[in-house]
Amino acid sequence: xxxxxxxxxxDMATILMPEWIxxxxxxxxxxxxxxxxxxxRLPIPGTSIRIPYLIGGKRFSVxxxxxxxxxxxxxxxxxxxxxALLSQILDSGVGMAEACVTMNGLVQDCTSDGTHIxxxxxxSRLMEMxxxxxxxxxxxxxxxxxxxxxxxxxxxxxxxDEIKETRRLFxxxxxxxxxxxxxxxxxxxxxxxxxxxSTNLFILFVGLELASMASYVLIAFNKETQAxxxxxxxxxxxxxxxxxxxxxxxSMLYIWNGDLAIYGSGGLAAKWAAEGPNGLATIGLGMMLxxxxxxxxxxxxxxxxxxxxSGASGPxxxxxxxxxxxxxxxxxxxxxxxxxxxxxxxxxxxxxxxxAAITMTWGNIAALGSRNPKRxxxxxxxxxxxxxxxxxxxxxxxxxxxxxxxxATAIMFHLAVLVTFKLGAFLVIAxxxxxxxxxxxxxxxGLARRDPLIAISMLIFMLALAGVPPLAGFLSKLMMVSGIxxxxxGDVSGSSLSEAMxxxxxxxxxxxxxxxxxxxxxxxxLRICVVMFYDxxxxxxxxxxxxxxxxxxxxxxxxxxxxxxxxxxxxxxSAAADAATxxxx
Amino acid sequence: xxxxxxIAGLGAFLFCIGLVGVFTRKNAIIVLxxxxxxxxxxNLNFVAGAAHYExxxxxxxxxxxxxxxxxxxAVGLAIFLALYSQRGTISLDEVTLLKH
Numbered sequence: 075x076x077x078x079x080x081x082x083x084x085d086m087a088t089i090l091m092p093e094w095i096x097x098x099x100x101x102x103x104x105x106x107x108x109x110x111x112x113x114x115r116l117p118i119p120g121t122s123i124r125i126p127y128l129i130g131g132k133r134f135s136v137x138x139x140x141x142x143x144x145x146x147x148x149x150x151x152x153x154x155x156x157x158a159l160l161s162q163i164l165d166s167g168v169g170m171a172e173a174c175v176t177m178n179g180l181v182q183d184c185t186s187d188g189t190h191i192x193x194x195x196x197x198s199r200l201m202e203m204x205x206x207x208x209x210x211x212x213x214x215x216x217x218x219x220x221x222x223x224x225x226x227x228x229x230x231x232x233x234x235d236e237i238k239e240t241r242r243l244f245x246x247x248x249x250x251x252x253x254x255x256x257x258x259x260x261x262x263x264x265x266x267x268x269x270x271x272s273t274n275l276f277i278l279f280v281g282l283e284l285a286s287m288a289s290y291v292l293i294a295f296n297k298e299t300q301a302x303x304x305x306x307x308x309x310x311x312x313x314x315x316x317x318x319x320x321x322x323x324x325s326m327l328y329i330w331n332g333d334l335a336i337y338g339s340g341g342l343a344a345k346w347a348a349e350g351p352n353g354l355a356t357i358g359l360g361m362m363l364x365x366x367x368x369x370x371x372x373x374x375x376x377x378x379x380x381x382x383x384s385g386a387s388g389p390x391x392x393x394x395x396x397x398x399x400x401x402x403x404x405x406x407x408x409x410x411x412x413x414x415x416x417x418x419x420x421x422x423x424x425x426x427x428x429x430a431a432i433t434m435t436w437g438n439i440a441a442l443g444s445r446n447p448k449r450x451x452x453x454x455x456x457x458x459x460x461x462x463x464x465x466x467x468x469x470x471x472x473x474x475x476x477x478x479x480x481x482a483t484a485i486m487f488h489l490a491v492l493v494t495f496k497l498g499a500f501l502v503i504a505x506x507x508x509x510x511x512x513x514x515x516x517x518x519x520g521l522a523r524r525d526p527l528i529a530i531s532m533l534i535f536m537l538a539l540a541g542v543p544p545l546a547g548f549l550s551k552l553m554m555v556s557g558i559x560x561x562x563x564g565d566v567s568g569s570s571l572s573e574a575m576x577x578x579x580x581x582x583x584x585x586x587x588x589x590x591x592x593x594x595x596x597x598x599x600l601r602i603c604v605v606m607f608y609d610x611x612x613x614x615x616x617x618x619x620x621x622x623x624x625x626x627x628x629x630x631x632x633x634x635x636x637x638x639x640x641x642x643x644x645x646x647x648s649a650a651a652d653a654a655t656x657x658x659x
Numbered sequence: 660x661x662x663x664x665x666i667a668g669l670g671a672f673l674f675c676i677g678l679v680g681v682f683t684r685k686n687a688i689i690v691l692x693x694x695x696x697x698x699x700x701x702n703l704n705f706v707a708g709a710a711h712y713e714x715x716x717x718x719x720x721x722x723x724x725x726x727x728x729x730x731x732x733a734v735g736l737a738i739f740l741a742l743y744s745q746r747g748t749i750s751l752d753e754v755t756l757l758k759h
Contacts, residue, residue: 276720283727287734294738303742304754310738311690311751314731315681318697321724322674325704328720329667332712381757 099150305385320365369402388504434460477561520611
């Protein structure tokens, strides 16, 4: 892409508007907090003319305020979310609804032949909204986890009392780190949006790496705590080994085909459909599944996830469990549904089905035995990954068709509503973390007496996670299970019940397993609710005020309720259906 | 000119070395080096593919992959440094605080 095409035709700027906004936000984040009164003396002897160049020197008090970075990032993410939303709501007359970008930076119609690297459609727009929405909520929540105080309120001379001195140093330190946090959040957002858009495996991988590397740093962000760096190191080592293996898989597919575009005449999907995979392509695909399986924390690659979640701060762990997981599923769906679906007798569906069964069962059993609510939520997110993988396996077994589209709709809907209740649960943990607790079940005892509103929110999140009607989690699970069952039972033949059971597809049993696992999961979700409402609190202090964090929790609560039934649930479900249609087209 | 298949073979060999090193070594820095070896194996594969198909994509992918590897080292060393300044060790055997 050269700059000429960017500025001569407005197409490129309009269709990629959410990404351009994120990019501008990153640039602003680097420049604005550094603005100061620095001047530059002209190197002419005998003169002392000084030209201000604004970067550096003594920083201006307005732009140097520690609350500026979070404000810039929140504004950027919000603007990006709104542009993605508007491009879908407004009619396609704006020219932002659907288009493809070629390798040399031209904007084309997606039906035209050519190798496209980015594709804007209902699917990528919905995913962009999920990513930016989740990161926006986490950023708002982090306002109180990493408090920003204007300098003049922090005494600059050292305190004599040791506790006061530590607190003063932390406040100074937090003020300096606002930029880092907000910048990393924006980079995660840009990487995730790239993954949502890309139809070229290498571009997809670059976006994945951008998002993962920023999230490694976010996990280790509280480097003064004991757990932070350890969680960061574990997640970094496992994550970068997984992505190195995945990149090797991509390079094998490149050797196989000579082109990494997924769609199009020379693309991987066309070659897969025409010739079928050979050994090279199969091994390459398997290696890519390792990388994406790590991102969604499927079972053989799940072991770093609980450590990472419990070491990271609450909002960051929430992002890992929602947006980062959704990114992994976007990549999985692009690869599995985009490339290999035409070859419907392929073996990977059995493999994914087996992984799904093990993942959901193992996640639930591990969550039962966990006393730390943060680890419990981490294991429950492993189980949720299992449910979604079961959906993907069912799509693979059924082949393209109405049933598959229904299941894909359910997956998309689930990824969207997961942001409300899973992130919300992590934000409640973040509220307890504000007083230095939250990592033991005992800390939740009597939460209802200390703060009824937060306890009710947590109850709603837990019930939604367990899939209790009429909350959002129920609807997504219902769509998934009914999609699988209705499309497998439809072709049952045989007169007696036992014959009919014998002729059922193995996918049917996956749906039954989702039911059983939901029943098991109810136990550990309700355990938290019981101790919140029936046990005596061990301290009677009110919870921290943390206004922004509470606003974020309330937004999540409202989301978990309104997306469960009614008008907004229908709107979201139809958006998910559009996205599923776009994915299969 | 060297046959592309030889280049890809060398890539596979390097990848195996890296993979074995990741699972056997305990020093975080050496594990990071092994990850770098794996990423370089990827580069060799892209080069081999580009030479075989005579298209330029592979060269572009290689140069971007080098940048990714460099970024990975920067992030990794920063995280290791945070761990080291806290515990005084970067041996992966001794990072066992987060359990249960």
